[in-house]
Every structure is written in C-alpha cells, then in structure tokens.
Amino acid sequence: MNFEISDEQRLMRDSLRAFLTRECPIDYVRECDEAERFPAELYEKLAAAGWLGLPIPEEYGGMGGSCTDLVVFLEEFARHFEAGANLYYTTVVIAADALTHFASEEQKRELLPKLASGQLRFALSLSEPGSGSDAASLRTRAVLEGDEWIINGQKMFCSAAQVADYILLMARSDAEAPKHKGITMFLLPTDTPGVEIRRLKKLGLKPMDLNEIFLTDVRLPKDAIIGEANKGWTNVLKTLDYERCCLSGVNVGAAQCVLEQSLSYTDQREQFGQKINSFQLTRAKLADMDMEIEAARLLVYRSASLVDRGIPNNKESAMANLYSSETYVRAALNGMRMMGGWGYLMEYDMQRHFRDSKLAEIGGGTSEILRIIISRELTK
Numbered sequence: 400m401n402f403e404i405s406d407e408q409r410l411m412r413d414s415l416r417a418f419l420t421r422e423c424p425i426d427y428v429r430e431c432d433e434a435e436r437f438p439a440e441l442y443e444k445l446a447a448a449g450w451l452g453l454p455i456p457e458e459y460g461g462m463g464g465s466c467t468d469l470v471v472f473l474e475e476f477a478r479h480f481e482a483g484a485n486l487y488y489t490t491v492v493i494a495a496d497a498l499t500h501f502a503s504e505e506q507k508r509e510l511l512p513k514l515a516s517g518q519l520r521f522a523l524s525l526s527e528p529g530s531g532s533d534a535a536s537l538r539t540r541a542v543l544e545g546d547e548w549i550i551n552g553q554k555m556f557c558s559a560a561q562v563a564d565y566i567l568l569m570a571r572s573d574a575e576a577p578k579h580k581g582i583t584m585f586l587l588p589t590d591t592p593g594v595e596i597r598r599l600k601k602l603g604l605k606p607m608d609l610n611e612i613f614l615t616d617v618r619l620p621k622d623a624i625i626g627e628a629n630k631g632w633t634n635v636l637k638t639l640d641y642e643r644c645c646l647s648g649v650n651v652g653a654a655q656c657v658l659e660q661s662l663s664y665t666d667q668r669e670q671f672g673q674k675i676n677s678f679q680l681t682r683a684k685l686a687d688m689d690m691e692i693e694a695a696r697l698l699v700y701r702s703a704s705l706v707d708r709g710i711p712n713n714k715e716s717a718m719a720n721l722y723s724s725e726t727y728v729r730a731a732l733n734g735m736r737m738m739g740g741w742g743y744l745m746e747y748d749m750q751r752h753f754r755d756s757k758l759a760e761i762g763g764g765t766s767e768i769l770r771i772i773i774s775r776e777l778t779k
C-alpha cells in the first residue's frame with residue numbers, strides 16, 4: 400500500500416506550482432472573477448506549456464498522462480484558481496475523454512491535437528429544463544432526414560458554451576426506444592445556424608459562463624456524432640467515474656486553498672490581545688478542516704488509482720466526489736466564520752470560495768444522487 404504520489408508526479412506538481420505562481424497570481428484570479436471573464440491569457444499559456452495535452456494519448460499530440468496524474472494536476476490548479484481548473488476540466492477532461500474513447504479515428508486525428516494545442520474548446524450539454532438528475536429523460540429531439548440530422552429543443556446549464564468551438568450535445572435520436580437507449584452524442588459547432596446560446600446569471604465560478612441553449616431546426620451532417628447513434632447514454636456512463644474522480648481533485652485543491660487562507664488570516668488577526676489562532680475553538684476548526692481535506696485527498700487518490708488499474712470504481716468515485724465536495728463547502732463556511740465580518744467583504748477571497756464551493760455539491764451529481772449511488776452499491 401502506497402499513500403504517496405510518485406517522484407514524477409511531485410515534479411509535475413512543483414513545475415505547475417511554479418508556472419501558476421508566475422502566470423496566475425491572486426490579482427489575476429480576482430480580476431477574472433470580478434469581470435466574469437474567461438481567463439484567455441492563462442489558457443493560451445497552459446496550451447503553450449503543453450498542459451492541455453496531459454490526459455490525451457501521445458499519438459494524438461498529448462502527454463498520455465494517467466488519471467492520478469490528472470488528479471494531482473487539477474488539485475494544484477484549483478489550489479490557485481478553482482474556476483480555471485473547472486474550465487480546464489470541461490474541455491481537457493470531459494471532452495478529451497469522450498473523444499478519446501468514442502470518436503472515430505478520423506475525428507480523433509482532427510480534434511484531439513487541436514484540443515491539446517488550445518485551438519479548440521468544448522462544452523458538454525446534457526441537462527435540460529425538465530431533466531437534471533434524471534438526465535436520461537431529456538427531450539431535445541434529433542431526427543435523421545436523408546444525410547442530415549435536424550435538431551430541435553432546449554438545453555439548460557451548459558458550462559463554458561460561450562467560449563466553446565463545439566458542444567457535445569446529448570439529444571434523443573430514437574423516440575420509440577427506452578429512455579436510456581435512444582440518446583446520441585452530437586458534435587455541434589457553436590456557430591451552426593439555429594443555435595442560440597444565452598448566458599445565465601449565477602452565484603459563483605464567475606469566470607466560467609453558464610448557459611441555456613435554444614436549438615431551432617439545427618442541421619448537422621449525418622456523421623457529426625461521437626460514438627454510435629443511440630449509444631450516447633451508455634457511453635456517457637462509461638466515463639462518469641473517471642470524470643467524478645477528476646472533479647474531486649478540483650474540490651480537494653480548492654479546499655486546501657481555503658485552509659491556507661484560514662491559517663494565514665487567523666495568524667494575523669488579533670482579538671482580546673492575542674492572535675485568534677490561539678483560541679481553542681478556532682484551532683478545532685483548523686484541525687477539522689485539515690483532517691477532512693486529507694481524508695478527501697486519500698479517497699480521490701484511491702479512486703484515481705482504481706481508474707488507472709481498470710478496476711470498477713463507481714462507489715469509490717461517488718464517495719470521493721461526495722466527501723470532497725462537502726468538505727470544500729464546510730471548509731468555505733468555516734473559513735467565513737473564522738474571518739468574522741471581514742470574510743463578508745468582497746475584497747477578501749473567502750467570499751469567492753463561499754460562492755464557488757456550492758457548485759461542487761451539484762455538478763458531478765447532487766449529494767443526494769451520489770448517496771443513492773453509494774447505497775445502491777452497498778445493497779446490490
């Protein structure tokens with residue numbers, strides 16, 4: 400049993416840390432949050448440094464990194480800039496993974512090198528106004544007419560669609576089949592006529608846009624699909640554990656950032672003639688935060704290690720996601736408490752974690768859905 404990351408992973412993390420300390424200082428994070436803008440400069444620099452190719456197989460222009468490599472990377476990225484790590488996740492984890500596993504050889508050769516070099520960005524659109532947790536009940540309809548698909552419907556909650564070149568769009572391609580069996584993943588260029596992307600206002604993760612998408616008689620060529628027609632749902636399920644595991648790495652890194660900010664603040668602030676980190680109630684909060692982050696990290700690394708060894712890890716990735724997201728939310732809440740009224744001010748960074756952390760309990764499946772997955776594995 401080995402609880403440590405490898406020397407190579409440590410080197411990679413140190414090199415990323417140096418890169419982000421230089422290219423992604425806290426003022427840049429604050430500026431992107433306040434302006435609610437995509438960190439284009441950072442994304443370009445990540446691409447130039449080769450980081451966008453981390454999980455992509457070498458034959459398609461990437462580094463061929465493992466899931467554990469990716470988790471170590473995402474943890475460090477989120478420790479500096481959580482929204483940036485989420486944006487990276489959308490294209491480099493979700494899209495690259497779907498393309499690597501299900502796209503045709505021609506699509507892979509065309510798309511993956513461009514994704515790795517930063518020329519192309521992607522978003523995934525599964526949710527709809529009427530289907531969230533029950534995502535397979537989606538109603539957006541794709542009908543094959545001759546050599547073209549005609550797509551009509553409305554999608555909801557699509558992250559990063561404003562800055563994407565393509566949307567991986569999930570739509571119902573067989574209305575007669577059982578709900579899980581008639582869904583296809585489409586490769587939709589965002590500039591296709593009939594596609595309207597409208598930005599939604601939201602609480603946190605401001606640099607990552609969130610959108611609803613209206614699709615009116617959208618025409619796509621017959622072969623603009625990823626994987627086989629009507630197999631989209633089965634394929635999405637196959638990669639979900641890997642994606643949940645990676646998302647958990649983001650949660651751990653962001654929670655670690657909260658801990659570091661809490662340590663720093665409580666070491667400076669004085670009340671009743673002493674530093675507030677000398678009060679036992681404050682120290683207990685710091686101790687709990689550290690312990691929970693460490694436990695979450697171990698769950699994430701174990702889940703990644705199972706992914707890398709090809710061992711089923713549905714329960715373990717759900718646990719990692721659930722525990723790390725709730726750890727991050729609790730850490731942000733306690734971080735706010737430890738800062739008293741100062742934490743409530745926009746000029747401090749804790750309020751950003753307070754706002755950003757909530758998505759962690761929704762994004763990779765809500766806490767309720769993750770508990771259902773874990774309990775299902777326990778009782779089957």
Ligand SMILES: Cc1cc2nc3c(=O)[nH]c(=O)nc-3n(C[C@H](O)[C@H](O)[C@H](O)COP(=O)(O)OP(=O)(O)OC[C@H]3O[C@@H](n4cnc5c(N)ncnc54)[C@H](O)[C@@H]3O)c2cc1C
Pocket residue numbers: 523524525526530531532533555556557558559601609758761762763764765766767768771
């Ligand atoms: C900022 C943000 C970014 C997102 N990005 C994307 C994206 O890029 N692409 C995408 O496709 N989607 C995205 N989503 C959508 C996200 O995946 C859904 O919000 C999530 O799956 C929950 O669906 P819902 O919001 O419709 O809630 P609902 O499914 O309506 O759930 C409402 C409540 O009911 C509970 N509930 C539902 N079913 C059960 C059950 N069986 N048992 C017990 N409780 C239950 C839920 O846990 C929740 O508490 C994003 C959402 C947000 C907020």
